[in-house]
Amino acid sequence: MPDYGNYCPVSMAAEVVADRWTPLIIREMVLGNTRFNDIARAMPGISRSLLVQRLRHLERRGVLETWPAPTGRGSEYHLTAAGRDLERVIDSLGRWAIEWLFDELRPxxxxxxxxxxxxxxxxxxxxxxxxxxxxxxxxxxxxxxxxxxxxxxxxxxxxxxxxxxxxxxxxxxxxxxxxxxxxxxxxxxxxxxxxxxxxxxxxxxxxxxxxxxxxxxxxxxxxxxxxxxxxxxxxxxxxxxx
The missing domain is CATH 3.30.1050.10 (SCP2 sterol-binding domain)
Known part of the structure; x- marks a missing residue:
């Protein structure tokens, strides 16, 4: 699939964060989840293979980094400065949905x-x-x-x-x-x-x-x-x- 193009900042940002599940992965990391299984548990419905794919995409785009787990087993995912700056984007999306899609929410x-x-x-x-x-x-x-x-x-x-x-x-x-x-x-x-x-x-x-x-x-x-x-x-x- 071709890129949107680099002539518009919104299109450039969309290529990084607008894929299905990607905003929710960032949400989980903003809330402090750093381990693969913890991120997966918070998003019932996502396959493990797709989660791996999305995490690799975010790492390539400089949103997160992979660190060795302190226990020595496995890895952890941590937001970079660019990733942490997306907290305000995730917060705005949540607030927008509550304001304008309130009647469609199914808590x-x-x-x-x-x-x-x-x-x-x-x-x-x-x-x-x-x-x-x-x-x-x-x-x-x-x-x-x-x-x-x-x-x-x-x-x-x-x-x-x-x-x-x-x-x-x-x-x-x-x-x-x-x-x-x-x-x-x-x-x-x-x-x-x-x-x-x-x-x-x-x-x-x-x-x-x-x-x-x-x-x-x-x-x-x-x-x-x-x-x-x-x-x-x-x-x-x-x-x-x-």
């Missing part, structure tokens, strides 16, 4: 594992209590499943099987209810007060849990846009306008 379509993967990368480890913290998420619908987030020594892991540690706090909710909070359609407190989310555990942990998460990078703009829209249906209930 409730996210799978439990994908949502938990998104949430784990948005944990503020500095806000966690000292020691190991295990958050048990019981997804009650539409696909009942239990997933654990385990935070220990500044690292957060997603466990699809019991991690072997006692849960510090337990959260029960449908996946759509959790997605509403993560993406900014309502706050954690509103979901709890509306009985869409139930939390069990020591009161100090239950109270502080919402502060452990940074939520979606676009949660604030989503909330602002939702307030200007008709009252959305949240987990089977019509939310009260604010």
């Amino acid at each position: 409730h379509d996210v799978a439990p594992t994908t949502l938990m993967w998104w949430m784990h990368r948005r944990v503020d480890t500095s806000a966690l209590p000292p020691g190991r913290t295990v958050i048990e998420f019981r997804h009650t619908a539409p696909d009942p499943t239990t997933i654990w987030l385990v935070a220990d020594h500044g690292e957060v892991s997603v466990c699809l099987q019991h991690p072997g540690f006692e849960s510090s706090v337990e959260v029960s909710a449908s996946t759509p209810a959790l997605a509403d909070v993560f993406q900014g359609y309502c706050t954690w407190r509103e979901a709890v007060d509306g009985n869409r989310i139930e939390v069990a555990g020591p009161p100090r942990l239950v109270d502080s849990l919402p502060r452990w998460f940074l939520w979606s990078p676009w949660a604030d703009v989503t909330r602002e846009r939702a307030d200007r829209a008709a009252p959305p249906v949240l987990d089977g209930q019509i939310a009260t306008p604010h």
Whole structure:
């Protein structure tokens, strides 16, 4: 396929970042994912061969670099200065979609594992209590499943099987209810007060849990846009306008 040509800066940029999946790969790296499997998990639907192809393309175009992993096994991908400068592009794309494609967004379509993967990368480890913290998420619908987030020594892991540690706090909710909070359609407190989310555990942990998460990078703009829209249906209930 011929290039667009070098006479227009927009066409030149499009040749670097406008292929299918490429903006999402950059999004993941902007959010701190550096390992191949971590990037792949955040984008269900992309094949491993295509991800390899896109990463090589971005490396050739100077957007990322491949570094040896600190463990000595495998590699990591790190944004260059040019790649880090694309953060404002990714942020603008997200904000534009929320503003102009709001009625087409389908936040409730996210799978439990994908949502938990998104949430784990948005944990503020500095806000966690000292020691190991295990958050048990019981997804009650539409696909009942239990997933654990385990935070220990500044690292957060997603466990699809019991991690072997006692849960510090337990959260029960449908996946759509959790997605509403993560993406900014309502706050954690509103979901709890509306009985869409139930939390069990020591009161100090239950109270502080919402502060452990940074939520979606676009949660604030989503909330602002939702307030200007008709009252959305949240987990089977019509939310009260604010």
